[in-house]
Amino acid sequence: MNVLPFMKWRMLAAGFSLVAMLIAVGSLAVNQLNWGLDFTGGTLVEIEYSDSADLDKIRGTLDTQGYEGAVVVSFGTDRDVLVRLPQGYSDDEGVAMVDVLRSVTDLEVELRRIEFVGPQVGDELREQGGLAMLLALGLVMLYVGFRFQVKFAVGAVVALAHDVLFVLGFFSLTGIEFDLTVLAAILAVIGYSLNDTIVVADRIRENLRKLRRTAPLDVINVSLTETLGRTLVTSLTTLLVLVALAVFGGDMIHGFALALLVGVAIGTYSSIYVSATTLLAMGVSKDDVAIPIKEGLEEDGSQV
Numbered sequence: 001m002n003v004l005p006f007m008k009w010r011m012l013a014a015g016f017s018l019v020a021m022l023i024a025v026g027s028l029a030v031n032q033l034n035w036g037l038d039f040t041g042g043t044l045v046e047i048e049y050s051d052s053a054d055l056d057k058i059r060g061t062l063d064t065q066g067y068e069g070a071v072v073v074s075f076g077t078d079r080d081v082l083v084r085l086p087q088g089y090s091d092d093e094g095v096a097m098v099d100v101l102r103s104v105t106d107l108e109v110e111l112r113r114i115e116f117v118g119p120q121v122g123d124e125l126r127e128q129g130g131l132a133m134l135l136a137l138g139l140v141m142l143y144v145g146f147r148f149q150v151k152f153a154v155g156a157v158v159a160l161a162h163d164v165l166f167v168l169g170f171f172s173l174t175g176i177e178f179d180l181t182v183l184a185a186i187l188a189v190i191g192y193s194l195n196d197t198i199v200v201a202d203r204i205r206e207n208l209r210k211l212r213r214t215a216p217l218d219v220i221n222v223s224l225t226e227t228l229g230r231t232l233v234t235s236l237t238t239l240l241v242l243v244a245l246a247v248f249g250g251d252m253i254h255g256f257a258l259a260l261l262v263g264v265a266i267g268t269y270s271s272i273y274v275s276a277t278t279l280l281a282m283g284v285s286k287d288d289v290a291i292p293i294k295e296g297l298e299e300d301g302s303q304v
Contacts, residue, residue, distance in 0.1 A: 006224045006272060007217050013273040017162060024169020031172050036179030037117060039126045043085040044115040045094045050108035052078045061104050067097060073251040091116060129183045136190050137161065148201055155278035156197045159270040163193045166266045167259055181256035189263030196231060196271035203227050208286045216284055220276050235268040
């Protein structure tokens with residue numbers, strides 16, 4: 001088997017990750033996130049057309065009429081439309097918006113419901129979402145610490161934090177709306193990235209025990225090469241599905257698919273470089289994964 005020198009490029013990868021994290025933190029500090037209606041509060045307006053609704057025409061009409069920040073998506077059938085107005089619009093303005101839409105079409109437009117989501121609800125959702133991510137990272141560290149060893153746990157959590165911060169930075173830089181579906185995608189990214197990291201960590205631990213006279217750097221290269229096929233097949237098939245969802249899934253799940261798309265791509269990278277590089281930086285060795293020998297037994301389990 002030809003062993004690929006992954007760790008030869010670890011300093012370049014570390015530089016890329018450091019720059020990406022600095023950009024992400026800077027953007028989050030300056031631009032913050034474009035919080036969606038779920039977090040900021042606002043008005044939901046559900047309307048029904050008598051025939052297929054032209055979403056592009058509706059968006060253009062609302063933009064020209066001064067309804068800035070309005071999000072127009074299909075809701076159920078192609079005749080049902082959900083308009084999300086940002087904070088600051090009242091129910092009366094929602095009714096007036098429906099009248100504007102009636103005036104530019106020959107179709108019948110029926111107002112189904114208007115629902116106001118207050119900012120207090122948004123604040124609560126934001127706080128609970130942040131706590132959910134922190135709890136997920138903490139539980140991951142505990143699991144990996146018990147499953148493997150503390151150094152592996154630190155490597156896994158560094159990789160997961162790297163992935164989450166990268167996705168948040170991406171949404172902050174692009175200004176794409178951050179709603180609960182994106183938050184759910186980030187939690188899914190944590191699970192996906194953890195799965196990749198666990199597979200790599202398990203092979204590294206196995207090879208550290210088996211290749212006892214091989215340097216840890218070479219052991220990691222061997223382990224990454226052995227898991228490369230599985231990692232690429234899993235990631236590529238997942239990315240194909242996510243690309244289809246992002247392109248053809250519609251506005252309702254576009255943010256969700258995009259967050260997963262970025263998260264899976266960067267999660268594959270971090271499971272190869274961030275986690276493994278952290279292990280090397282912490283000086284992982286065969287002693288960290290050695291199986292305790294019971295008194296009176298040799299290492300192979302035979303009697304002394």
